[in-house]
Amino acid sequence: MNQHQNDITNPSIKNLFEDKNLAFVATLMKDGSPQITPTWIDIIDNEILINTALGRVKQKNVTRDPRIGLSIADHNNPYHMVTIRGEVIDQITGEMAETHADKLAKKYLNKDKYPFKAPGEKRVILKVKPTRVTYI
Template sequence: MSQNGNKQIDPSLRYFFEDKNLAFVATLMKDGSPQITPTWVDIDNENRILINTALGRIKQKNVTRDPRVAISIVDRNNPYHMITIRGEVIEQITGEQADKHIDKMAKKYLNKDKYPFGTSGEKRVLLKIRPIKVSSI
């Protein structure tokens, strides 16, 4: 199954984002080379992909300069089933919304009510990604 253009995520593929699957998020470094990070992933009601990170981290700096991203998610229950997305970061949300979201992700992935890995002075940022091309097998 493949979809092209400015796309929504097909409802049959939302489980990739709703289950405890890790997403591998690729961004572009200043010199154009790729950088990839495994991370927690979420999807909102508008089918925007959500990645929570901290201000100043490499992927956050990269998408501020160049909003293009590629994301790959493998079904943790069937490694031969996967989805890839090319998209762009359309918004970076900080403050209470980003803080609440990282706690939601900690509950989903770790079954903890509060994100346990935060550091003093860390500011969370929620990257909202618009899918442009979606492919799955």
Template structure:
């Protein structure tokens, strides 16, 4: 099952901003990394990492990923996306994908900080659940209000 993005979520994803990408260590502990995440076509997301980095290793072992983003002016307006890795793109294509964020964030035509021998990996994520929350989140159906 693939989730879709409404117009408000799509607009947030298209704006240059850092998202928080959560992966899972082998022992089940969470790991969260700030990353640039882009729309890939109409319904997938993509971010870039390198072979041997923690998020790449975590995702090759366990393809579950969670992305979170809070609005800079209202941190209670947020988007949370749960998904799974659909594929990894490597080689020149992954290196070329680093140029767009370099233009947006650094004003440079090329991403100039590739380490010699570094192998970039573009991670393509299929969203499974998308939540756009504004304000205080409601209790889950059937959930109870905590006693004071």
């Protein structure tokens, strides 16, 4: 097991983000209990990006308390994995978030447009700053 404070630049870690692996993202509910969701994940220029919709539980949770945890296991070898603790340092909406949802749909589903958008839904990118990184 290797621990690198804040370091997601390792090529093995970046590969976990760049492949079709789901991230299990944990946020904190108002009462302090954990909430966890399997989520599409991305990394661009060593920044962790999670795309969700405004008003979803995880987005509301990180707006109130920016602490977040995530874990990714390689779908081909679940013993190759990374866990990250961090905080959401920015929430990006608008065209950038909509385009990013399409990019993730291409990665995970091989579809050009995000197919699950509900009428009136607005996408948001949660930008995560890691504070603790552990990988094997």
